[in-house]
Amino acid sequence: MNNSQINQIKDKAFQYFGIFCTLIGIVLLVIFIGSILIDGLGRIDWNFLTSLPSRKAEKAGILTAWSGSLWIFGLTAIFAIPLGVSAGVYLEEYGKKNWFSNLLEINISNLAGVPSVIYGILGLEIFVRTFKFGGSLLAGSFTLALLILPIIIVATREAVKAVPHSIREAAYGMGASKWQTTYTQVLPAAGGGISTGIILALSRAIGETAPLIIIGALAYVPFVPTSPLDEFTVLPMQIFNWTSRPDHAFVVNAAAGIILLLGITFLLNGIAVYFRNKWQKKVKW
Amino acid sequence: MENTSQKNINNEDQSMSQDTTEKSKVILESKKANVYYGDMHAIKNVNIKMRENSVTAFIGPSGCGKSTFLRTFNRMNDYIDIFRKEGEFYINGKEIYQKDVKVEELRKTVGMVFQKPNPFPKSIYENVAFGLRIQGIKNKSVLDEAVEKSLKQAAIWDEVKDNLKKSALALSGGQQQRICIARALAVEPKVLLMDEPASALDPISTAKIEELIYQLKENYTIVIVTHNMQQAGRVSDRTAFFYIGELIEFGKTKNIFTNPKEELTERYITGRFG
Amino acid sequence: MKIREKIIEGGLAFSALITVLTTIGIIWVLLSQSLVFFKDVSIVEFLTNPEWTPLFTNKNYGILSLLSGTILTSSIAIAVALPIGLTIAIYLSEYAPKGFRTYVKPMLEILAAVPTVVYGFFALTIVTPYLKTIFPEIAPFNALSAGIVMGIMIIPMISSLSEDALFAVPKTLRDASYGMGSTRYQTAFKVLVPAASSGIIVSIILAISRAIGETMIVAIAAGQQPNMTMNPLETVETITAYIVQVSLGDVPHGSIEYRTIFAAGLTLFIFTFILNNISFYIRRKYQERYE
Numbered sequence: 001m002n003n004s005q006i007n008q009i010k011d012k013a014f015q016y017f018g019i020f021c022t023l024i025g026i027v028l029l030v031i032f033i034g035s036i037l038i039d040g041l042g043r044i045d046w047n048f049l050t051s052l053p054s055r056k057a058e059k060a061g062i063l064t065a066w067s068g069s070l071w072i073f074g075l076t077a078i079f080a081i082p083l084g085v086s087a088g089v090y091l092e093e094y095g096k097k098n099w100f101s102n103l104l105e106i107n108i109s110n111l112a113g114v115p116s117v118i119y120g121i122l123g124l125e126i127f128v129r130t131f132k133f134g135g136s137l138l139a140g141s142f143t144l145a146l147l148i149l150p151i152i153i154v155a156t157r158e159a160v161k162a163v164p165h166s167i168r169e170a171a172y173g174m175g176a177s178k179w180q181t182t183y184t185q186v187l188p189a190a191g192g193g194i195s196t197g198i199i200l201a202l203s204r205a206i207g208e209t210a211p212l213i214i215i216g217a218l219a220y221v222p223f224v225p226t227s228p229l230d231e232f233t234v235l236p237m238q239i240f241n242w243t244s245r246p247d248h249a250f251v252v253n254a255a256a257g258i259i260l261l262l263g264i265t266f267l268l269n270g271i272a273v274y275f276r277n278k279w280q281k282k283v284k285w
Numbered sequence: 286m287e288n289t290s291q292k293n294i295n296n297e298d299q300s301m302s303q304d305t306t307e308k309s310k311v312i313l314e315s316k317k318a319n320v321y322y323g324d325m326h327a328i329k330n331v332n333i334k335m336r337e338n339s340v341t342a343f344i345g346p347s348g349c350g351k352s353t354f355l356r357t358f359n360r361m362n363d364y365i366d367i368f369r370k371e372g373e374f375y376i377n378g379k380e381i382y383q384k385d386v387k388v389e390e391l392r393k394t395v396g397m398v399f400q401k402p403n404p405f406p407k408s409i410y411e412n413v414a415f416g417l418r419i420q421g422i423k424n425k426s427v428l429d430e431a432v433e434k435s436l437k438q439a440a441i442w443d444e445v446k447d448n449l450k451k452s453a454l455a456l457s458g459g460q461q462q463r464i465c466i467a468r469a470l471a472v473e474p475k476v477l478l479m480d481e482p483a484s485a486l487d488p489i490s491t492a493k494i495e496e497l498i499y500q501l502k503e504n505y506t507i508v509i510v511t512h513n514m515q516q517a518g519r520v521s522d523r524t525a526f527f528y529i530g531e532l533i534e535f536g537k538t539k540n541i542f543t544n545p546k547e548e549l550t551e552r553y554i555t556g557r558f559g
Numbered sequence: 560m561k562i563r564e565k566i567i568e569g570g571l572a573f574s575a576l577i578t579v580l581t582t583i584g585i586i587w588v589l590l591s592q593s594l595v596f597f598k599d600v601s602i603v604e605f606l607t608n609p610e611w612t613p614l615f616t617n618k619n620y621g622i623l624s625l626l627s628g629t630i631l632t633s634s635i636a637i638a639v640a641l642p643i644g645l646t647i648a649i650y651l652s653e654y655a656p657k658g659f660r661t662y663v664k665p666m667l668e669i670l671a672a673v674p675t676v677v678y679g680f681f682a683l684t685i686v687t688p689y690l691k692t693i694f695p696e697i698a699p700f701n702a703l704s705a706g707i708v709m710g711i712m713i714i715p716m717i718s719s720l721s722e723d724a725l726f727a728v729p730k731t732l733r734d735a736s737y738g739m740g741s742t743r744y745q746t747a748f749k750v751l752v753p754a755a756s757s758g759i760i761v762s763i764i765l766a767i768s769r770a771i772g773e774t775m776i777v778a779i780a781a782g783q784q785p786n787m788t789m790n791p792l793e794t795v796e797t798i799t800a801y802i803v804q805v806s807l808g809d810v811p812h813g814s815i816e817y818r819t820i821f822a823a824g825l826t827l828f829i830f831t832f833i834l835n836n837i838s839f840y841i842r843r844k845y846q847e848r849y850e
Contacts (some may be wrong), residue, residue, distance in 0.1 A: 007419070008387065008742065014744045017650075018649065021647050022667075025643065029670060029711070032681045082574075088572035089575065090575045094571060104579065106836075109835065110832065111834065114772070114832075115771070115772025115799065115831055116772070116836075117772065117774050117799050117803070117827070120802075121802070122585050122588055140824050149577070151609055153578070177564055179563075179568075203672060208674070210775055210778075213803050236775075239680065240679070243679065243683060254678075254680055265672055274357065389740040389741065392737070393739075403731035403732055403735040405750055407753070415739060469739070472740070
C-alpha cells in the first residue's frame with residue numbers, strides 16, 4: 001500500500017468520524033429527551049399544571065413554578081430590552097473610537113463570560129441586601145436582566161452594524177437628526193437581528209437556576225405571586241428541587257417539569273431562528 | 286452551435302498543418318468540452334490539443350471562460366457545487382474525469398500557480414517541501430535536495446538560500462509568486478497551469494516571472510491564462526483566443542498576433558473591443 | 560431640538576454605563592466581602608490547606624480541594640468537547656455538503672440552548688446509571704458523569720467558533736493546498752488548522768471558561784463533598800457547587816460561613832476573568848490580521 005492510498009484512507013476515515021461527531025451530540029440529546037418523555041409525559045395533566053407544590057409527589061403541581069417563570073420572563077424583558085438595545089445603539093452609532101469605547105467593549109466581552117453564579121452573588125448583595133428587595137421577583141429579574149444584558153447588547157450591535165451606510169446618509173440628506181435617523185431608519189432595519197438576540201437572551205433567562213438559588217429564591221412557594229415584591233419559584237428551581245430528592249416519584253415530577261421547560265426553550269429558540277431566517281431572506285444588502 | 290464546433294475543428298487543423306515540423310506529443314487535450322455553472326454555459330464545445338514542452342496562452346476578455354477551462358485540467362472546479370462538465374479531457378492520453386483517476390494524483394502531475402501569490406503561513410522551506418511532505422516523504426536529505434532544486438528552477442534560490450527558515454509571507458509579492466512556482470515544481474509535475482500568475486505583480490517582478498516561464502518550458506508543458514496581450518506575445522508558442530465560452534481561434538502565437546483568421550480575434554488583439 | 564438630541568444621547572450612554580457599573584459592582588462585592596473574610600482566614604491557609612470544611616465544627620478553609628473539583632470536571636468536559644467540537648468544525652467547513660451544513664448548525668446550537676438544570680438531570684438519572692454498568696465502583700455523584708454531560712453542552716461553543724475561524728482562512732490557501740494534490744484531510748490539518756489556530760485557541764479558552772463557571776450540572780451530578788482527587792469516579796465539589804450548597808442552606812448573613820461564598824466567588828471570577836481577557840486579546844489581534 002503506497003502513501004497515496006494511505007492518505008485516501010485517512011481522508012475517508014476522517015469523513016466518517018466527522019459525521020459521527022456531528023451526530024453524536026444530537027443523538028445523545030434525542031436519547032435523553034426520549035427517556036424524559038417516557039418518564040414524564042404521563043405525569044402532565046391539568047392537575048399537575050394547576051396544583052400547588054406538595055410534600056407528596058403525586059399531589060405536587062407546578063402552578064407556582066410556571067407562573068413564577070412567567071413573571072420573571074416579563075419583568076426581565078421589561079428591564080433588559082430597553083437597556084440592552086440602548087447600550088448597543090449607543091456603542092455602535094454614537095460611541096466615538098476612543099479609550100472609553102475600547103474599555104466598554106472589553107468590559108462587555110468580559111461580562112458575557114462571567115459565570116452566572118457570580119451574577120447571583122452580585123444580585124444577593126446589591127438587590128436583596130442593599131436595596132432590600134429580599135428574595136423577590138424584582139431582585140430575581142434585576143439579576144437576570146444584568147446577566148443577559150451582554151447578549152442583547154452584542155446582538156444589537158451586530159444588527160445595527162449590518163445596516164448599510166447609504167440608509168443613514170439618505171436620512172441625514174433629508175435633514176433628519178441623528179436620533180431621528182436611528183429611530184426611524186436604523187432600528188427598523190436592524191429589527192430582525194435585534195429581536196433574534198432578545199428572544200435568545202430571554203430563553204437563557206428562563207432556563208437559569210443558579211443565580212436565583214443564590215439570591216434566595218425558594219423551592220417551596222405555596223402561592224402564586226401577585227406583585228413583583230412577592231417571593232417566588234421558577235420552573236428550573238422546581239425541577240432542581242425535585243431532582244435532588246431520592247424518591248422516584250419526584251424524579252417523575254422533575255421529568256414532567258423538564259418537558260415543560262424544554263418546550264418553552266425550544267419554542268423560543270424556534271421563534272428566534274424563524275426571525276433570523278425571515279430577516280436574512282428579506283434583507284439582502 | 287453546429288457551426289461553432291465546425292469552426293473550432295478548422296482552427297485546430299490549420300494550426301496542425303502549420304507546424305508539421307513539430308512532432309512532440311500531445312500532453313493536454315479536450316474533446317467537445319462543455320462546462321456549466323448552474324444554468325450558465327461557461328465553456329462551449331471546445332476542442333484543443335497542447336503539446337509537450339510548449340507554452341500555450343489562453344487569452345480573451347474577462348468572463349470568457351479561459352480560467353474555468355484551465356481549471357478543468359486539474360479538476361479544481363470539482364469543489365464548486367454547481368459545476369458540471371461534458372466531453373473529455375486528456376492528460377498524456379488519459380481521460381482525467383474517469384472514475385479510477387484519483388484527483389490528488391492528477392494534481393501532482395498537473396501543478397497550478399494562482400493569480401494571487403498564496404504561500405502558506407509557513408517558512409520558505411516548508412512551503413516548497415509541502416507537496417513532498419503530503420506524499421509522506423520525511424527523509425531530510427531528499428527534502429533538502431528537492432527544495433534547493435525547485436528554488437533554483439524557480440530562479441529564487443540566490444535570493445532566499447540564506448533564510449530558508451524565514452516566513453514566506455515576509456517576502457515581496459514577486460518573490461512569493463516564485464516561491465509558489467517552486468512549490469508547484471517540487472513534486473515534479475508534467476504540466477504547469479498558470480492562472481494570470483503576474484497580474485498582481487509589478488513590472489519588474491512580472492518580467493522575472495516571464496523569463497522564468499521561458500526557461501521552464503525546457504522541462505514542463507505550460508498553460509498560462511493572461512489578459513495581458515504583450516505577455517502572451519512574449520512567453521507563448523501558441524495562443525488560444527476565447528470569447529463567451531467559445532474557442533474562437535487557436536494557433537501559433539506569431540500568426541495569431543500578426544495575421545489572425547477571425548475578425549473577433551483581430552478586434553480583440555488590436556484593442557478595438559466592446 | 561438640540562437639547563432633545565442631547566438628552567437622548569445621555570440616556571443611551573447611561574445604558575452603556577450600566578455595564579461598567581455591573582463590573583464595578585461585581586468586583587466591589589467580591590473584594591469587600593472577601594477582605595473581611597481574609598481578616599479571619601489567612602490567605603496562606605486559603606491557598607495551601609488541603610481541606611475545605613467551613614460548614615463543619617472543625618473548620619478548614621483550603622480552596623484547593625474545591626479548585627481540584629473544578630479542574631477535574633472541566634478537564635473531563637474539555638476532553639469530550641475539544642476533539643468532537645474541532646472535528647465537527649473541520650467536517651462542516653471542508654467535507655459536509657452545503658445543505659447538510661445549514662440543517663446541522665442550528666441543531667448543534669440546540670445543545671447549547673438546553674437549560675443546565677436539565678443537563679444535570681440527564682447526568683444524574685441517565686449517564687451515571689449507565690456509567691455504573693461499566694465502572695461498578697463509581698460513586699452515585701461523580702465527576703465523570705457531570706464532566707461528560709458538560710462536555711456535550713459545550714460542543715457547539717467549540718465547533719461554531721472554530722468553524723468561523725476555519726471559514727476565515729483565505730480561499731487562496733485552500734486553492735494552493737488542493738492544487739498541490741492534498742486530500743481534504745491534509746488540507747485541513749496541515750494548512751487550515753495552523754492558519755486558523757488563533758481562532759481555535761479562542762474557542763477552547765472560552766469553552767474552558769464556560770466549564771469552570773458551570774454550576775447546575777456539577778451541583779446536581781458531581782456531588783457536594785470537597786475532595787482533593789483526580790479520580791473521575793469519585794464524588795467532588797466544585798467552587799460553583801459549593802456556592803449553591805451554601806445558598807440553599809441556612810447560613811446566617813454576616814457569618815464567616817456566609818463570607819466563604821465571596822472568597823470562593825472571587826477565586827472563580829479571577830480564573831474566568833483571566834481566560835476571557837486572553838481570548839479577547841487573541842481575537843482582536845487576529846481580527847486585525849485578516850481585515
